[in-house]
Amino acid sequence: MDPLNRRLLKRLALAALAAALAYWLVGAAAEPISAAVCAVLAAALILVLAYDSDLRERASDIDRLQRINIDLAQQAARDEVRQLIEAVAEPLLIVDRELIVLRANAAGRALLGAGIEGETLTVFLRQPGAVEAIQSVSLTGQPAEGEVQFLSPTEGTFAVRANVLNLDDGRILVAMRDVTKSRLMERMRVDFVANASHELRTPLATLIGFIETLQGPASEDKAARVRFLDIMAQEAARMARLIDDLLSLSRIELDKHVRPSTPLDLRPLLTQVGQTLAMRLEADSRRIEQHIPESLPPVIADRDQILQVLHNLVSNALKYGRSGTSITLTVSVVDSPPSGQLPHVRIEVADQGEGIAPEHLPRLTERFYRVDTARSRQMGGTGLGLAIVKHIVEKHRGEMQVSSTLGVGTTVAFTLPLAGRAGAGDGGPRP
Ligand SMILES: Nc1ncnc2c1ncn2[C@@H]1O[C@H](COP(=O)(O)OP(=O)(O)OP(=O)(O)O)[C@@H](O)[C@H]1O
Ligand SMILES: [Mg+2]
Numbered sequence: 001m002d003p004l005n006r007r008l009l010k011r012l013a014l015a016a017l018a019a020a021l022a023y024w025l026v027g028a029a030a031e032p033i034s035a036a037v038c039a040v041l042a043a044a045l046i047l048v049l050a051y052d053s054d055l056r057e058r059a060s061d062i063d064r065l066q067r068i069n070i071d072l073a074q075q076a077a078r079d080e081v082r083q084l085i086e087a088v089a090e091p092l093l094i095v096d097r098e099l100i101v102l103r104a105n106a107a108g109r110a111l112l113g114a115g116i117e118g119e120t121l122t123v124f125l126r127q128p129g130a131v132e133a134i135q136s137v138s139l140t141g142q143p144a145e146g147e148v149q150f151l152s153p154t155e156g157t158f159a160v161r162a163n164v165l166n167l168d169d170g171r172i173l174v175a176m177r178d179v180t181k182s183r184l185m186e187r188m189r190v191d192f193v194a195n196a197s198h199e200l201r202t203p204l205a206t207l208i209g210f211i212e213t214l215q216g217p218a219s220e221d222k223a224a225r226v227r228f229l230d231i232m233a234q235e236a237a238r239m240a241r242l243i244d245d246l247l248s249l250s251r252i253e254l255d256k257h258v259r260p261s262t263p264l265d266l267r268p269l270l271t272q273v274g275q276t277l278a279m280r281l282e283a284d285s286r287r288i289e290q291h292i293p294e295s296l297p298p299v300i301a302d303r304d305q306i307l308q309v310l311h312n313l314v315s316n317a318l319k320y321g322r323s324g325t326s327i328t329l330t331v332s333v334v335d336s337p338p339s340g341q342l343p344h345v346r347i348e349v350a351d352q353g354e355g356i357a358p359e360h361l362p363r364l365t366e367r368f369y370r371v372d373t374a375r376s377r378q379m380g381g382t383g384l385g386l387a388i389v390k391h392i393v394e395k396h397r398g399e400m401q402v403s404s405t406l407g408v409g410t411t412v413a414f415t416l417p418l419a420g421r422a423g424a425g426d427g428g429p430r431p
């Protein structure tokens with residue numbers, strides 16, 4: 001018999017027993033009709049009481065089921081939140097009012113420490129600005145932002161944004177965004193504008209000074225006028241060169257993702273550089289020694305840009321090499337390079353001169369970086385030559401290398417991908 005029928009049978013038996021007891025008790029003292037009524041009433045009372053207790057039992061069962069449902073829903077929601085925040089690439093934390101970390105995603109644990117969950121955030125994040133921002137969220141309910149600098153395990157700057165996640169229990173979502181690169185770019189932009197303005201201001205100040213002198217004290221001095229006008233012409237030419245170089249750099253940067261696609265024969269270009277600089281070479285008793293292999297396959301390159309690279313490098317060799325020494329131009333074909341590299345041509349420009357101290361080597365391709373600023377300026381240099389070379393070589397998917405020995409000389413080498421080789425980007429459609 002199933003439990004429901006057994007319970008019904010038990011209740012009916014109890015009601016019958018109560019009826020019999022009532023009938024027997026009342027029947028002994030009064031007439032049988034009253035005893036029968038009492039017996040019915042007693043049975044009914046027992047049945048009503050049993051029904052009521054049934055109802056109450058059922059209500060508590062429903063209550064319990066509802067509680068289980070709510071628990072399950074909360075658990076599911078918690079799991080969903082965990083999955084969601086784990087899927088986010090940026091560091092995310094959920095903290096309570098006391099800034100105890102309830103959850104941290106993988107990026108958050110990697111940034112702040114594997115054992116951050118359950119700990120107070122301030123132990124891991126000792127930056128008052130960011131902590132105050134997070135605390136203010138629990139006080140005002142309004143989103144707040146801050147910034148944190150990390151020195152270890154990786155150095156970087158992170159923007160922190162805190163939002164209320166749940167108003168009732170005061171949980172706060174803390175999102176962090178790596179802004180290291182954009183801060184660096186901002187810094188570089190500011191530095192660049194400051195440097196460019198400074199570079200322009202120097203010749204401009206010289207020009208203004210000479211103009212004032214020529215208008216005033218030297219107005220009648222013919223010899224001074226000739227000398228001053230000469231200097232003014234040099235300074236104006238330097239300003240024009242600076243502007244040309246700046247425009248050149250920005251043009252290269254603008255389309256730095258557009259890879260050159262035309263095959264180029266290097267030999268005529270190497271000859272042309274010698275011709276362009278012939279007068280300067282002769283004036284300093286210098287000559288270019290060329291070592292070029294008999295058969296030189298074409299490379300993938302932009303003619304004008306490679307001419308600019310060669311011009312800048314040979315100019316440097318001329319400026320910083322010793323008078324009377326030769327400049328060596330060596331070209332070699334690297335047909336089977338180590339894995340990871342494309343077959344390429346390597347071009348080296350070497351001079352015999354003062355050389356460059358090792359501490360300067362890593363910074364030479366920075367804009368406006370010079371080993372001896374005054375000397376470079378005096379020679380009409382803008383300090384942008386090697387920065388332009390680096391950008392052009394990178395755009396061609398080549399590599400650049402500077403090696404130097406103090407007192408001996410400097411060699412600058414760069415590579416260009418060979419045309420018609422797999423992956424060389426020679427622009428033609430591939431099967
Ligand atoms: N061959 C070299 N030998 C010695 N020092 C060199 C050589 N090439 C470059 N340098 C150093 O590197 C610095 C940067 O060179 P870069 O070509 O960028 O600028 P620059 O020659 O001063 O000016 P410009 O913009 O006219 O080329 C130079 O100022 C010089 O100090
Ligand atoms: Mg130069």
